[in-house]
Amino acid sequence: MSDTPSKSGAGSGQPSADADWPTVRDWRKTMRAKLVEQRIGISAEDRAARSSRISGVLGANLEPYSSKLIGFYWPFRGEYDPRSVLLSMQENGARLALPVIVERGQPLVFREWSPGSLMKQGVWNIPMPESGKPVSPDVLVVPLVGFDEQGYRLGYGGGFYDRTIAAMQTRPRTIGVGFELGRLTTIYPQPHDVPLEVIITER
Template sequence: MTLSSPTTFRSEKARLRAEALLRRADMGAERRAAASDAAARHALMALGSVAGRTVALFAPFRDEIDTGPLARKLRDAGARLALPVVIGRDRPLIFRLWDENDLLEPAGAYGIPTPGAQAPQVTPDDLMVPLAVFDRAGARIGYGAGFYDRTLALLRREKPIRAFGLAFACQETDHVPAEPHDEPLDGMVTEAGVLFLGGSDADSLSR
Protein backbone atom coordinates (compact mmCIF):
# COMPACT_ATOMS: atom_id res chain seq x y z
CA MET A 1 0.00 0.00 0.00
CA THR A 2 1.37 3.40 -1.00
CA LEU A 3 0.82 6.21 1.46
CA SER A 4 1.35 9.46 -0.40
CA SER A 5 0.01 12.21 1.85
CA PRO A 6 -0.16 13.19 5.52
CA THR A 7 -3.92 12.64 5.44
CA THR A 8 -3.46 9.11 4.13
CA PHE A 9 -0.83 8.42 6.81
CA ARG A 10 -3.17 9.61 9.55
CA SER A 11 -6.07 7.58 8.18
CA GLU A 12 -4.04 4.38 8.01
CA LYS A 13 -2.60 4.91 11.49
CA ALA A 14 -6.08 5.51 12.87
CA ARG A 15 -7.31 2.28 11.31
CA LEU A 16 -4.42 0.23 12.69
CA ARG A 17 -4.83 1.84 16.12
CA ALA A 18 -8.55 1.09 16.29
CA GLU A 19 -8.06 -2.53 15.24
CA ALA A 20 -5.27 -3.15 17.76
CA LEU A 21 -7.20 -1.55 20.62
CA LEU A 22 -10.17 -3.77 19.86
CA ARG A 23 -7.94 -6.84 20.02
CA ARG A 24 -6.53 -5.61 23.33
CA ALA A 25 -9.98 -5.00 24.79
CA ASP A 26 -11.07 -8.49 23.78
CA MET A 27 -8.34 -10.10 25.91
CA GLY A 28 -10.34 -9.84 29.13
CA ALA A 29 -9.06 -8.96 32.59
CA GLU A 30 -7.72 -12.40 33.56
CA ARG A 31 -5.69 -12.83 30.39
CA ARG A 32 -4.37 -9.27 30.63
CA ALA A 33 -3.19 -9.87 34.21
CA ALA A 34 -1.33 -13.07 33.28
CA ALA A 35 0.22 -11.41 30.23
CA SER A 36 1.33 -8.40 32.30
CA ASP A 37 3.15 -10.70 34.72
CA ALA A 38 4.90 -12.52 31.86
CA ALA A 39 5.86 -9.27 30.13
CA ALA A 40 7.38 -7.98 33.38
CA ARG A 41 9.77 -10.94 33.49
CA HIS A 42 10.79 -10.38 29.88
CA ALA A 43 11.25 -6.64 30.43
CA LEU A 44 13.62 -7.21 33.33
CA MET A 45 15.68 -9.50 31.13
CA ALA A 46 15.72 -6.92 28.34
CA LEU A 47 16.90 -4.14 30.64
CA GLY A 48 19.62 -6.19 32.31
CA SER A 49 21.33 -4.68 35.33
CA VAL A 50 19.29 -1.68 36.47
CA ALA A 51 20.84 -1.04 39.88
CA GLY A 52 21.27 2.73 40.24
CA ARG A 53 19.55 3.46 36.91
CA THR A 54 16.41 5.54 36.49
CA VAL A 55 13.70 3.69 34.59
CA ALA A 56 10.59 5.49 33.40
CA LEU A 57 7.39 3.46 33.40
CA PHE A 58 3.83 4.61 32.74
CA ALA A 59 0.65 4.34 34.76
CA PRO A 60 -1.68 2.04 32.79
CA PHE A 61 -4.83 3.59 31.39
CA ARG A 62 -8.01 1.58 30.81
CA ASP A 63 -6.97 -1.84 29.46
CA GLU A 64 -3.28 -1.06 28.84
CA ILE A 65 -0.72 -3.56 30.04
CA ASP A 66 -0.28 -3.39 33.83
CA THR A 67 3.12 -1.98 34.77
CA GLY A 68 2.71 -2.84 38.47
CA PRO A 69 4.46 -6.24 38.26
CA LEU A 70 7.41 -4.67 36.44
CA ALA A 71 7.62 -1.81 38.94
CA ARG A 72 7.99 -4.29 41.80
CA LYS A 73 10.70 -6.24 39.99
CA LEU A 74 12.64 -3.09 39.09
CA ARG A 75 12.56 -1.80 42.66
CA ASP A 76 13.78 -5.17 43.93
CA ALA A 77 16.64 -4.93 41.39
CA GLY A 78 17.73 -1.51 42.67
CA ALA A 79 16.28 0.80 40.01
CA ARG A 80 14.84 4.26 40.63
CA LEU A 81 11.44 4.63 39.01
CA ALA A 82 9.90 7.64 37.33
CA LEU A 83 6.57 8.42 35.72
CA PRO A 84 5.79 10.84 32.87
CA VAL A 85 4.05 14.15 33.40
CA VAL A 86 2.31 16.14 30.65
CA ILE A 87 3.21 19.83 30.89
CA GLY A 88 1.68 21.05 27.63
CA ARG A 89 -0.10 19.67 24.60
CA ASP A 90 2.74 20.24 22.13
CA ARG A 91 5.65 19.89 24.57
CA PRO A 92 7.83 16.92 25.53
CA LEU A 93 7.00 15.01 28.67
CA ILE A 94 8.93 15.50 31.87
CA PHE A 95 9.56 12.70 34.36
CA ARG A 96 9.19 12.81 38.12
CA LEU A 97 10.65 10.36 40.59
CA TRP A 98 8.14 7.80 41.82
CA ASP A 99 8.90 6.38 45.25
CA GLU A 100 6.99 3.31 46.37
CA ASN A 101 4.91 5.11 49.00
CA ASP A 102 4.21 8.27 47.01
CA LEU A 103 0.57 9.19 46.60
CA LEU A 104 -0.11 9.61 42.88
CA GLU A 105 -2.49 12.33 41.79
CA PRO A 106 -4.99 12.03 38.91
CA ALA A 107 -3.96 14.52 36.23
CA GLY A 108 -5.03 15.59 32.77
CA ALA A 109 -8.24 14.95 30.88
CA TYR A 110 -8.13 11.22 31.59
CA GLY A 111 -7.14 11.35 35.26
CA ILE A 112 -3.98 9.27 34.79
CA PRO A 113 -2.06 8.84 38.08
CA THR A 114 0.94 11.18 38.18
CA PRO A 115 3.54 12.16 40.82
CA GLY A 116 2.85 15.53 42.39
CA ALA A 117 4.90 18.67 41.83
CA GLN A 118 6.88 17.92 45.00
CA ALA A 119 8.44 14.83 43.38
CA PRO A 120 11.91 15.59 41.95
CA GLN A 121 12.21 15.89 38.18
CA VAL A 122 14.64 13.33 36.73
CA THR A 123 16.04 12.29 33.35
CA PRO A 124 15.53 8.58 32.74
CA ASP A 125 18.20 6.20 31.51
CA ASP A 126 15.65 3.71 30.22
CA LEU A 127 12.03 4.14 29.19
CA MET A 128 9.19 1.69 28.87
CA VAL A 129 6.93 3.28 26.29
CA PRO A 130 3.16 2.79 25.99
CA LEU A 131 1.66 2.28 22.56
CA ALA A 132 -1.37 1.17 20.61
CA VAL A 133 0.34 -0.69 17.75
CA PHE A 134 3.86 -1.89 16.89
CA ASP A 135 5.71 -3.79 14.17
CA ARG A 136 8.95 -5.73 14.04
CA ALA A 137 10.88 -2.86 12.50
CA GLY A 138 10.55 -0.94 15.76
CA ALA A 139 7.84 1.44 14.59
CA ARG A 140 4.96 2.26 16.90
CA ILE A 141 1.68 4.08 16.86
CA GLY A 142 0.75 5.87 20.04
CA TYR A 143 -2.49 7.57 20.88
CA GLY A 144 -2.16 10.48 18.52
CA ALA A 145 -0.70 13.32 20.62
CA GLY A 146 2.97 12.70 19.76
CA PHE A 147 4.24 13.05 23.34
CA TYR A 148 6.74 10.21 23.20
CA ASP A 149 8.08 11.11 19.75
CA ARG A 150 8.92 14.61 20.98
CA THR A 151 10.27 13.31 24.28
CA LEU A 152 12.50 10.60 22.80
CA ALA A 153 13.91 13.04 20.23
CA LEU A 154 14.84 15.46 23.02
CA LEU A 155 16.31 12.82 25.35
CA ARG A 156 18.37 11.24 22.58
CA ARG A 157 19.98 14.60 21.88
CA GLU A 158 20.95 14.88 25.56
CA LYS A 159 22.42 11.43 26.26
CA PRO A 160 22.27 7.76 25.27
CA ILE A 161 19.00 6.22 26.40
CA ARG A 162 17.12 3.00 25.73
CA ALA A 163 13.42 2.95 24.87
CA PHE A 164 11.44 -0.27 24.89
CA GLY A 165 7.82 -0.54 23.92
CA LEU A 166 5.69 -2.42 26.44
CA ALA A 167 2.42 -3.87 25.23
CA PHE A 168 0.50 -7.07 24.58
CA ALA A 169 1.44 -9.37 21.70
CA CYS A 170 -2.00 -8.88 20.12
CA GLN A 171 -1.06 -5.25 19.41
CA GLU A 172 1.48 -6.28 16.78
CA THR A 173 0.76 -5.59 13.13
CA ASP A 174 2.68 -6.42 9.97
CA HIS A 175 3.69 -2.87 9.11
CA VAL A 176 3.35 0.52 10.74
CA PRO A 177 3.60 3.43 8.27
CA ALA A 178 6.44 5.60 9.57
CA GLU A 179 6.71 9.36 9.20
CA PRO A 180 9.88 11.47 9.51
CA HIS A 181 9.07 12.63 13.05
CA ASP A 182 8.40 9.10 14.36
CA GLU A 183 11.03 7.96 16.87
CA PRO A 184 11.86 4.25 16.63
CA LEU A 185 12.10 1.93 19.59
CA ASP A 186 15.24 0.07 20.66
CA GLY A 187 13.19 -2.99 21.51
CA MET A 188 9.73 -4.35 22.07
CA VAL A 189 8.52 -6.33 25.09
CA THR A 190 5.33 -8.36 25.29
CA GLU A 191 4.22 -11.47 27.12
CA ALA A 192 5.63 -13.45 24.18
CA GLY A 193 9.20 -12.27 24.73
CA VAL A 194 11.60 -9.54 23.68
CA LEU A 195 12.38 -8.17 20.25
CA PHE A 196 15.72 -6.34 20.20
CA LEU A 197 16.17 -3.80 17.41
CA GLY A 198 19.19 -2.09 15.91
CA GLY A 199 21.80 -4.07 17.85
CA SER A 200 23.54 -7.41 18.09
CA ASP A 201 21.01 -9.06 20.39
CA ALA A 202 18.96 -11.88 18.94
CA ASP A 203 15.30 -11.54 18.12
CA SER A 204 13.55 -13.58 20.79
CA LEU A 205 9.95 -12.51 20.33
CA SER A 206 7.91 -15.51 19.26
CA ARG A 207 4.85 -15.33 17.04
Protein backbone atom coordinates in the same frame (compact mmCIF):
# COMPACT_ATOMS: atom_id res chain seq x y z
CA MET B 1 11.18 -10.38 22.92
CA SER B 2 12.31 -9.09 19.58
CA ASP B 3 14.80 -6.41 18.65
CA THR B 4 13.27 -6.47 15.17
CA PRO B 5 9.58 -7.37 15.20
CA SER B 6 8.57 -9.99 12.65
CA LYS B 7 6.24 -9.33 9.76
CA SER B 8 2.48 -9.69 10.01
CA GLY B 9 -0.59 -8.22 8.37
CA ALA B 10 -1.85 -4.75 9.22
CA GLY B 11 -5.45 -5.47 8.34
CA SER B 12 -7.67 -4.39 5.47
CA GLY B 13 -7.99 -0.83 4.23
CA GLN B 14 -4.36 0.05 4.79
CA PRO B 15 -2.82 2.91 2.80
CA SER B 16 -0.41 2.55 -0.09
CA ALA B 17 3.32 2.73 0.67
CA ASP B 18 3.51 6.33 -0.62
CA ALA B 19 0.37 7.59 1.14
CA ASP B 20 0.39 11.20 2.34
CA TRP B 21 0.29 12.15 6.02
CA PRO B 22 -3.47 12.94 6.22
CA THR B 23 -4.24 9.47 4.82
CA VAL B 24 -1.80 7.80 7.22
CA ARG B 25 -3.16 9.83 10.14
CA ASP B 26 -6.72 8.72 9.42
CA TRP B 27 -5.61 5.09 9.09
CA ARG B 28 -3.72 5.29 12.37
CA LYS B 29 -6.78 6.71 14.11
CA THR B 30 -8.94 3.83 12.87
CA MET B 31 -6.30 1.19 13.69
CA ARG B 32 -5.68 2.70 17.12
CA ALA B 33 -9.36 2.45 18.05
CA LYS B 34 -9.54 -1.14 16.78
CA LEU B 35 -6.46 -2.29 18.69
CA VAL B 36 -7.50 -0.59 21.94
CA GLU B 37 -10.92 -2.25 21.70
CA GLN B 38 -9.29 -5.65 21.17
CA ARG B 39 -6.91 -5.06 24.05
CA ILE B 40 -9.67 -4.08 26.46
CA GLY B 41 -11.56 -7.20 25.41
CA ILE B 42 -8.85 -9.63 26.55
CA SER B 43 -10.27 -11.88 29.27
CA ALA B 44 -8.88 -11.67 32.80
CA GLU B 45 -7.44 -15.18 32.60
CA ASP B 46 -5.84 -14.60 29.22
CA ARG B 47 -4.51 -11.21 30.30
CA ALA B 48 -2.87 -12.74 33.39
CA ALA B 49 -1.16 -15.41 31.29
CA ARG B 50 0.06 -12.94 28.66
CA SER B 51 1.21 -10.47 31.30
CA SER B 52 3.17 -13.13 33.16
CA ARG B 53 5.16 -13.93 30.02
CA ILE B 54 5.80 -10.25 29.32
CA SER B 55 6.90 -9.64 32.92
CA GLY B 56 9.55 -12.36 32.76
CA VAL B 57 11.15 -10.92 29.63
CA LEU B 58 10.80 -7.31 30.77
CA GLY B 59 12.51 -8.10 34.07
CA ALA B 60 15.41 -9.75 32.25
CA ASN B 61 15.82 -6.75 29.93
CA LEU B 62 15.78 -4.32 32.84
CA GLU B 63 18.23 -6.24 35.01
CA PRO B 64 21.27 -4.30 33.70
CA TYR B 65 19.53 -1.14 34.97
CA SER B 66 18.98 -2.37 38.53
CA SER B 67 20.85 0.63 39.95
CA LYS B 68 19.63 3.15 37.37
CA LEU B 69 16.66 5.48 36.87
CA ILE B 70 13.84 3.79 34.96
CA GLY B 71 11.01 5.76 33.39
CA PHE B 72 7.76 3.84 33.01
CA TYR B 73 4.03 4.42 32.59
CA TRP B 74 0.84 4.11 34.62
CA PRO B 75 -1.35 1.52 32.79
CA PHE B 76 -4.38 2.84 30.93
CA ARG B 77 -7.19 1.34 28.83
CA GLY B 78 -6.14 -2.30 29.11
CA GLU B 79 -2.38 -1.76 28.73
CA TYR B 80 0.04 -4.30 30.14
CA ASP B 81 0.71 -3.33 33.77
CA PRO B 82 4.49 -3.11 34.42
CA ARG B 83 4.22 -1.97 38.04
CA SER B 84 4.96 -5.30 39.74
CA VAL B 85 8.19 -5.67 37.75
CA LEU B 86 9.25 -2.08 38.44
CA LEU B 87 8.39 -2.20 42.14
CA SER B 88 10.48 -5.33 42.50
CA MET B 89 13.39 -3.52 40.86
CA GLN B 90 12.89 -0.52 43.11
CA GLU B 91 13.15 -2.77 46.17
CA ASN B 92 16.53 -3.87 44.82
CA GLY B 93 17.93 -0.40 44.26
CA ALA B 94 16.45 1.02 41.06
CA ARG B 95 14.86 4.47 41.00
CA LEU B 96 11.57 4.99 39.17
CA ALA B 97 10.04 7.93 37.33
CA LEU B 98 6.67 8.63 35.75
CA PRO B 99 5.87 10.98 32.86
CA VAL B 100 4.09 14.29 33.32
CA ILE B 101 2.34 16.09 30.49
CA VAL B 102 3.16 19.74 31.10
CA GLU B 103 1.66 21.06 27.89
CA ARG B 104 0.25 19.55 24.70
CA GLY B 105 2.75 19.61 21.87
CA GLN B 106 5.71 19.67 24.27
CA PRO B 107 8.03 16.88 25.48
CA LEU B 108 7.10 14.93 28.59
CA VAL B 109 8.76 15.71 31.90
CA PHE B 110 9.70 12.78 34.16
CA ARG B 111 9.49 13.01 37.95
CA GLU B 112 10.68 10.43 40.43
CA TRP B 113 7.99 8.20 41.88
CA SER B 114 7.65 5.65 44.65
CA PRO B 115 4.62 4.17 46.46
CA GLY B 116 3.11 6.91 48.59
CA SER B 117 4.13 9.76 46.28
CA LEU B 118 1.50 12.48 46.01
CA MET B 119 -0.31 12.11 42.70
CA LYS B 120 -2.72 14.17 40.61
CA GLN B 121 -4.92 13.36 37.63
CA GLY B 122 -3.33 14.25 34.32
CA VAL B 123 -4.48 14.03 30.69
CA TRP B 124 -6.95 11.15 30.18
CA ASN B 125 -7.14 10.99 34.03
CA ILE B 126 -3.83 9.13 34.21
CA PRO B 127 -2.15 9.61 37.62
CA MET B 128 1.14 11.51 37.60
CA PRO B 129 3.44 12.85 40.34
CA GLU B 130 2.14 16.11 41.72
CA SER B 131 5.57 17.67 42.20
CA GLY B 132 9.29 17.01 41.92
CA LYS B 133 12.31 18.08 39.92
CA PRO B 134 12.60 16.88 36.31
CA VAL B 135 14.83 13.83 35.93
CA SER B 136 16.37 12.05 32.94
CA PRO B 137 15.74 8.28 32.91
CA ASP B 138 18.47 5.91 31.79
CA VAL B 139 15.84 3.63 30.25
CA LEU B 140 12.23 4.14 29.22
CA VAL B 141 9.54 1.46 29.36
CA VAL B 142 7.05 2.69 26.78
CA PRO B 143 3.44 1.48 26.28
CA LEU B 144 2.33 0.25 22.86
CA VAL B 145 -1.04 0.37 21.18
CA GLY B 146 0.58 -1.07 18.07
CA PHE B 147 4.07 -1.57 16.65
CA ASP B 148 5.71 -2.63 13.40
CA GLU B 149 8.64 -4.67 12.14
CA GLN B 150 10.95 -1.64 12.18
CA GLY B 151 10.32 -0.94 15.87
CA TYR B 152 8.05 2.03 15.26
CA ARG B 153 5.29 2.57 17.81
CA LEU B 154 1.62 3.35 17.34
CA GLY B 155 0.56 5.35 20.40
CA TYR B 156 -2.43 7.54 21.18
CA GLY B 157 -1.67 10.21 18.61
CA GLY B 158 -0.20 12.91 20.83
CA GLY B 159 3.39 12.32 19.78
CA PHE B 160 4.59 12.76 23.35
CA TYR B 161 7.14 9.95 23.47
CA ASP B 162 8.59 10.66 20.03
CA ARG B 163 8.99 14.32 20.96
CA THR B 164 10.47 13.47 24.36
CA ILE B 165 13.03 10.94 23.10
CA ALA B 166 14.12 13.28 20.29
CA ALA B 167 14.62 16.15 22.77
CA MET B 168 16.71 14.25 25.32
CA GLN B 169 20.40 15.21 25.42
CA THR B 170 21.38 11.63 26.21
CA ARG B 171 19.06 9.15 24.55
CA PRO B 172 17.82 6.49 26.99
CA ARG B 173 17.44 2.81 26.21
CA THR B 174 13.89 2.44 24.90
CA ILE B 175 11.80 -0.68 25.52
CA GLY B 176 8.30 -0.90 24.08
CA VAL B 177 5.87 -3.18 25.89
CA GLY B 178 2.48 -4.40 24.70
CA PHE B 179 0.38 -7.34 23.61
CA GLU B 180 1.04 -9.34 20.46
CA LEU B 181 -2.31 -8.32 18.97
CA GLY B 182 -0.77 -4.91 18.29
CA ARG B 183 1.78 -6.27 15.80
CA LEU B 184 1.44 -4.58 12.38
CA THR B 185 3.39 -4.83 9.15
CA THR B 186 3.98 -1.07 9.27
CA ILE B 187 2.63 2.03 10.96
CA TYR B 188 3.80 4.06 7.93
CA PRO B 189 6.51 5.91 9.91
CA GLN B 190 6.85 9.63 9.32
CA PRO B 191 9.93 11.85 9.83
CA HIS B 192 8.79 12.71 13.37
CA ASP B 193 8.49 9.06 14.46
CA VAL B 194 11.32 7.57 16.56
CA PRO B 195 11.85 3.77 16.53
CA LEU B 196 12.21 1.86 19.79
CA GLU B 197 15.25 -0.33 20.42
CA VAL B 198 13.39 -3.32 21.84
CA ILE B 199 9.80 -4.55 21.57
CA ILE B 200 8.47 -7.02 24.15
CA THR B 201 5.18 -8.90 23.87
CA GLU B 202 3.90 -12.19 25.30
CA ARG B 203 5.31 -13.88 22.19
